Amino acid sequence: MLVLDRVGKTYPNGVHALEGISFSVAPGEIVAIVGGSGCGKSTLLRLVSGLDHPTQGAVILDEERVTAPHEKIGIVFQEPRLLPWLTVAGNVGFGLADRPKAEREARVADALDRVGLADKAKVWPRELSGGQAQRVAIARALVPRPEVLLLDEPFSALDAFTRIDLQDHLLSLWADLKPTLVIVTHDVEEAIVLADRIIVMRPRPGRVFAEIEADLARPRDRQSAAFDSVKRRVLAALDRSLDRSVVTDDGETQATAGAALWW
Amino acid sequence: MSVVPMTATAEQSAQSATTREPRLRRLNGLARPALGLILPVGVAVLWELAVRFGLSDGRLVPPPSVIFETFAELARTGELQRHASTTLARVAAGFGFGVAAGTVLGAITGYSSLASRLLDPTLQALRAIPSIAWVPLFILWLGIFEESKVALIAVGVFFPVYLGVMGAIHSVDRKLVEVGRVFRLSDAAMVRRILLPAVLPSYVIALRSGLGLGWMFVVAAEFMGASEGLGFLLVDGQQLGKPAQIVAAIVAFAIIGKTTDWIIAAIAAPFLRWEDVVRRD
Numbered sequence: 001m002l003v004l005d006r007v008g009k010t011y012p013n014g015v016h017a018l019e020g021i022s023f024s025v026a027p028g029e030i031v032a033i034v035g036g037s038g039c040g041k042s043t044l045l046r047l048v049s050g051l052d053h054p055t056q057g058a059v060i061l062d063e064e065r066v067t068a069p070h071e072k073i074g075i076v077f078q079e080p081r082l083l084p085w086l087t088v089a090g091n092v093g094f095g096l097a098d099r100p101k102a103e104r105e106a107r108v109a110d111a112l113d114r115v116g117l118a119d120k121a122k123v124w125p126r127e128l129s130g131g132q133a134q135r136v137a138i139a140r141a142l143v144p145r146p147e148v149l150l151l152d153e154p155f156s157a158l159d160a161f162t163r164i165d166l167q168d169h170l171l172s173l174w175a176d177l178k179p180t181l182v183i184v185t186h187d188v189e190e191a192i193v194l195a196d197r198i199i200v201m202r203p204r205p206g207r208v209f210a211e212i213e214a215d216l217a218r219p220r221d222r223q224s225a226a227f228d229s230v231k232r233r234v235l236a237a238l239d240r241s242l243d244r245s246v247v248t249d250d251g252e253t254q255a256t257a258g259a260a261l262w263w
Numbered sequence: 264m265s266v267v268p269m270t271a272t273a274e275q276s277a278q279s280a281t282t283r284e285p286r287l288r289r290l291n292g293l294a295r296p297a298l299g300l301i302l303p304v305g306v307a308v309l310w311e312l313a314v315r316f317g318l319s320d321g322r323l324v325p326p327p328s329v330i331f332e333t334f335a336e337l338a339r340t341g342e343l344q345r346h347a348s349t350t351l352a353r354v355a356a357g358f359g360f361g362v363a364a365g366t367v368l369g370a371i372t373g374y375s376s377l378a379s380r381l382l383d384p385t386l387q388a389l390r391a392i393p394s395i396a397w398v399p400l401f402i403l404w405l406g407i408f409e410e411s412k413v414a415l416i417a418v419g420v421f422f423p424v425y426l427g428v429m430g431a432i433h434s435v436d437r438k439l440v441e442v443g444r445v446f447r448l449s450d451a452a453m454v455r456r457i458l459l460p461a462v463l464p465s466y467v468i469a470l471r472s473g474l475g476l477g478w479m480f481v482v483a484a485e486f487m488g489a490s491e492g493l494g495f496l497l498v499d500g501q502q503l504g505k506p507a508q509i510v511a512a513i514v515a516f517a518i519i520g521k522t523t524d525w526i527i528a529a530i531a532a533p534f535l536r537w538e539d540v541v542r543r544d
């Protein structure tokens with residue numbers, strides 16, 4: 001169980017990035033964090049990963065406070081961040097340096113097989129496409145079998161087709177290994193395709209504005225009415241989070257025209 | 264180091280390679296380097312002919328055949344080997360000291376901003392001094408024999424290595440260091456698995472430019488009074504009016520200098536195969 005307890009972050013220069021963020025994520029759950037730019041969602045993910053430290057509150061994983069990068073927590077960044085001097089197999093096995101060679105090789109081969117890149121094991125990272133490189137990054141993060149995998153806008157640099165491909169890929173990996181996933185994204189559709197629950201943040205300082213359950217059967221159909229209804233609720237919440245909403249006659253809050261394009 | 268620009272360059276280079284392909288294929292692997300030989304060989308042949316046909320006496324500018332004879336003569340008597348090995352030993356010693364000091368100080372100032380603020384201004388000021396200006400002082404301090412020569416070469420080698428190492432450490436991608444942190448690398452593992460491989464390409468370049476300066480400074484060092492060495496052959500050739508000997512020594516410098524540079528490049532090559540370079544050919 002991953003718990004954020006009133007987490008806040010104020011930078012030494014006085015910038016108040018996050019305030020009073022509390023939520024918990026059950027084992028195996030997928031949570032997406034969405035919000036306008038500058039709402040501190042990436043900062044929040046860095047605090048959970050242990051790369052940065054909260055100035056208030058605490059991040060707690062299985063009753064243990066996270067103060068530094070933790071073996072149970074993996075992270076995938078927006079860029080693949082592959083080490084260019086290691087082959088694909090070397091990158092995937094990077095976190096297994098202390099394991100015996102045979103075990104390492106078996107687990108790397110297995111991980112590459114899972115992300116469909118078994119034939120690229122001996123290739124240099126520069127020879128990969130953007131989507132392939134990000135799949136290697138996901139394999140590298142999953143190989144140490146983390147309980148929690150954090151993803152910071154992992155597919156935002158990819159084209160639309162590759163992005164949908166990788167979303168499906170991530171879900172099939174999740175179905176096999178059932179790690180907890182916390183994914184930061186600015187793509188509402190991506191959030192709904194992936195997550196059980198969507199946390200909408202509002203900026204200055206970053207706070208949790210709304211939590212929306214996406215109680216949809218998997219695999220999710222992007223065209224379905226249920227999908228669309230969740231999407232409208234998330235967009236409306238996003239809009240309200242920035243005070244840009246309109247209220248319709250029947251009292252329902254609706255996204256202003258064009259807001260959907262904005263995110 | 265995001266993947267997007269990397270693949271973009273790869274694609275670009277692949278593209279330009281295909282457009283240039285037909286023209287390059289006609290000049291096959293052996294013929295292309297030969298292109299660069301046309302000018303020097305042409306000039307040499309012309310000069311040789313000019314002297315043969317009596318258009319010049321070739322006394323101050325000896326023709327290639329005379330230079331070759333002198334070179335062969337020096338090699339046969341063992342003179343060339345003796346002088347070359349003396350020079351090589353001086354460069355090796357100076358290069359060793361210069362690289363050691365440059366690497367250590369460059370690593371310290373690159374790693375710690377306190378050390379950088381403390382040491383770098385002084386080192387930069389020293390760098391502004393033309394290194395030859397140290398010669399009189401080195402002679403006073405270390406005498407006229409090997410020590411002062413090695414010291415001068417070491418000073419020449421030091422600065423490019425120092426600057427190269429410091430700059431390389433400064434420019435290590437913070438994002439890759441973070442990958443190391445995510446995998447909880449110890450400080451030693453961080454250096455070995457992230458920092459060293461990341462700085463290696465610039466380090467090799469720094470070593471090669473350091474070596475180049477080492478060869479430059481060994482000549483200066485041997486000018487300041489040596490009884491042995493290729494630099495001595497130069498001075499000796501000047502004083503005895505033997506231009507062929509001077510050119511022979513220059514040729515020896517060129518051959519040995521290029522060979523040592525090639526050795527560094529060849530040793531480093533297997534470790535740098537990953538580099539995303541746009542090849543010229």
